[in-house]
Amino acid sequence: MAINLKELSKKPIPISPGHRACAGCGSIITIKLVLMAAEDPIVCACATGCMEVVTTIYPYTAWRVPFMHNAFENAAATMSGIESAYRSLKKQGRIGKNIKFIAFGGDGGTYDIGLQSLSGAMERGHDMLYVCYDNEAYMNTGIQRSGSTPMCAATSTSPVGKAAQGKKQYPKDLTRIMAAHRIPYIAQASPHRWLDLMTKVQKALRIEGPKFINALSSCHRGWRVPMSNSLEVCRMAVETCYWPLFEIENGVWKLNYRPKTKVPIIEWFKTQKRFQHLLKPENAPAVAEIQADVDRRWSELLQLCGEKIAP
Ligand SMILES: Cc1ncc(C[n+]2csc(CCOP(=O)(O)OP(=O)(O)O)c2C)c(N)n1
Numbered sequence: 056m057a058i059n060l061k062e063l064s065k066k067p068i069p070i071s072p073g074h075r076a077c078a079g080c081g082s083i084i085t086i087k088l089v090l091m092a093a094e095d096p097i098v099c100a101c102a103t104g105c106m107e108v109v110t111t112i113y114p115y116t117a118w119r120v121p122f123m124h125n126a127f128e129n130a131a132a133t134m135s136g137i138e139s140a141y142r143s144l145k146k147q148g149r150i151g152k153n154i155k156f157i158a159f160g161g162d163g164g165t166y167d168i169g170l171q172s173l174s175g176a177m178e179r180g181h182d183m184l185y186v187c188y189d190n191e192a193y194m195n196t197g198i199q200r201s202g203s204t205p206m207c208a209a210t211s212t213s214p215v216g217k218a219a220q221g222k223k224q225y226p227k228d229l230t231r232i233m234a235a236h237r238i239p240y241i242a243q244a245s246p247h248r249w250l251d252l253m254t255k256v257q258k259a260l261r262i263e264g265p266k267f268i269n270a271l272s273s274c275h276r277g278w279r280v281p282m283s284n285s286l287e288v289c290r291m292a293v294e295t296c297y298w299p300l301f302e303i304e305n306g307v308w309k310l311n312y313r314p315k316t317k318v319p320i321i322e323w324f325k326t327q328k329r330f331q332h333l334l335k336p337e338n339a340p341a342v343a344e345i346q347a348d349v350d351r352r353w354s355e356l357l358q359l360c361g362e363k364i365a366p
Pocket residue numbers: 082103104105106127128160161162163164165168190192193194195196201
């Protein structure tokens with residue numbers, strides 16, 4: 056069924072009001088959109104992180120779907136077990152209905168500490184969707200750098216000072232790591248393009264086997280942006296081609312959005328205080344280096360998607 060706003064407005068919101076996420080949290084918007092897109096009954100798991108902490112403060116829960124919390128590192132392993140039990144019960148005739156399985160993790164729980172359990176679940180072929188809400192740091196425990204934190208971003212463990220100008224390394228390309236698993240469906244998305252994100256979730260849930268969606272999800276605390284800018288800052292990440300929107304279906308790469316004019320990366324930096332130091336003239340070489348990296352990766356992606364390379 057095509058996604059339509061009128062129909063969506065009649066659907067109950069699967070994360071109840073009263074959850075404790077900050078106003079303007081990009082991650083909770085991502086999670087809501089993912090859950091709203093599901094057509095069949097779903098069972099969810101979420102790794103320890105902001106989204107688990109804010110939604111499940113004992114004895115309350117904001118989840119209106121069956122939900123399992125697990126340790127920081129094993130949302131995918133937990134979901135593998137749940138999905139295996141379901142398959143067995145279905146085979147025995149003890150469950151008749153179709154149920155879909157979604158595991159969530161932050162970037163810390165996905166790019167870093169949960170990477171092994173995610174890789175294992177995908178490699179074993181579990182019929183589940185894993186969604187990384189990527190807010191580019193370990194937000195829940197005080198904004199520490201993660202494998203997804205952008206180069207030069209200031210975090211509590213990659214501060215700006217005499218010794219360094221923020222994080223020294225480029226982020227891992229987790230979406231490409233997942234592509235190397237040759238699973239049936241992989242996508243990159245952003246909550247500001249809600250229809251694109253929801254369509255990807257619907258598509259993924261209709262495909263049998265392991266699926267992965269990486270959704271950029273702003274955090275106004277960690278990115279140091281006004282709460283009201285949480286979606287605008289995601290839009291800018293896409294317009295600068297820092298976070299391209301694409302999908303890989305059975306090995307075929309497809310670009311989902313091509314900005315009319317590629318905005319220079321400095322414009323994305325200007326929107327966030329975590330990059331404020333990059334606006335100083337002495338840091339212009341670092342900005343140029345990051346821009347060159349964005350350009351190179353964008354050209355590579357265009358090639359993989361069979362798109363024209365010319366700007
Ligand atoms: C093995 C282990 N190490 C450290 C922690 C402490 N811890 C809990 S949540 C968290 C950060 C989560 O970061 P991320 O997955 O990016 O989610 P976010 O908080 O940004 O939503 C850490 C370090 C833990 N629970 N378990």
